[in-house]
Amino acid sequence: MDLMDAIDVRCSRRKYVKESIEDNKVVHLKNLIEKVNKEGDLNLQLILDDGRAFQSLKKSYGFSGVENYIGLVGKNDKLLREKIGYYGEKIVLEATRMGLGTCWVGGTFDKDACTCDIKTGESLIGVIAIGNVKKNSSIKEKLISNLIHRKTKTVEQMYESKEEVPAWFKDGMKAVQKAPSAINKQPVKFKFENGIVSARVNGDNEYEEIDLGIAKLHFQTGAKGGKWQWGNGAEFIK
Numbered sequence: 001m002d003l004m005d006a007i008d009v010r011c012s013r014r015k016y017v018k019e020s021i022e023d024n025k026v027v028h029l030k031n032l033i034e035k036v037n038k039e040g041d042l043n044l045q046l047i048l049d050d051g052r053a054f055q056s057l058k059k060s061y062g063f064s065g066v067e068n069y070i071g072l073v074g075k076n077d078k079l080l081r082e083k084i085g086y087y088g089e090k091i092v093l094e095a096t097r098m099g100l101g102t103c104w105v106g107g108t109f110d111k112d113a114c115t116c117d118i119k120t121g122e123s124l125i126g127v128i129a130i131g132n133v134k135k136n137s138s139i140k141e142k143l144i145s146n147l148i149h150r151k152t153k154t155v156e157q158m159y160e161s162k163e164e165v166p167a168w169f170k171d172g173m174k175a176v177q178k179a180p181s182a183i184n185k186q187p188v189k190f191k192f193e194n195g196i197v198s199a200r201v202n203g204d205n206e207y208e209e210i211d212l213g214i215a216k217l218h219f220q221t222g223a224k225g226g227k228w229q230w231g232n233g234a235e236f237i238k
């Protein structure tokens, strides 16, 4: 499975089976986390076999069997949320390639029960639940997913341009369409103007900058290369 396949098959999974993640996958995840932490100056952490953050029924509504998660920790900085989105989604797609289930979790977990190591000047922005799942979604998972899922926006609703856009831009937008976003709002608006791509969010809620980082990674993957500048409204160099 390549990254494009991972984008196609990924969907949020909320019911996990009680089977530890296999050792070879743990090693792969840890190496990737170390790499993105270096690249993004983050402190993401893999917490294994500890489901306490998902034990409170009230706080972790909709989830069951979560025993592992990635703590999304980093230094307080105005780009922190966007970087967490970009690098966190890199891990999500890699986990999908390995056949693991994932779900971004911004709200429905017990923050106080998280055992992440959070240093002075750092924050825990959220977690990504990760682990083994049954091949097909359970009925409850489907119900929750239907509850949250609004109809997916069309690609045309997600960008503006006064000119004809190239095929690589359309491919990038198709990958953005499949990106996870908080309550499936798909809030990131792309622009193609004089051959230059940019992406921005209104910043209406605390999750939008995470969604921005996630959407940027999907765009870059779909467009098969190119590099983003960091920041809301920043540009993409193909």
Ligand SMILES: Cc1cc2nc3c(=O)[nH]c(=O)nc-3n(C[C@H](O)[C@H](O)[C@H](O)COP(=O)(O)O)c2cc1C
Pocket (backbone or CB within 6 Å): 010, 011, 012, 014, 062, 103, 104, 105, 106, 107, 108, 109, 145, 148, 149, 178, 179, 180, 181, 182, 183, 184, 207, 210, 211, 214
């Ligand atoms: C930043 C962020 C925060 C999220 N927080 C939660 C959450 O607290 N609880 C939850 O059940 N799902 C959460 N989700 C998952 C979204 O609901 C899900 O990505 C969206 O409905 C699209 O569905 P899909 O991921 O299956 O494509 C979050 C997603 C993102 C990107």
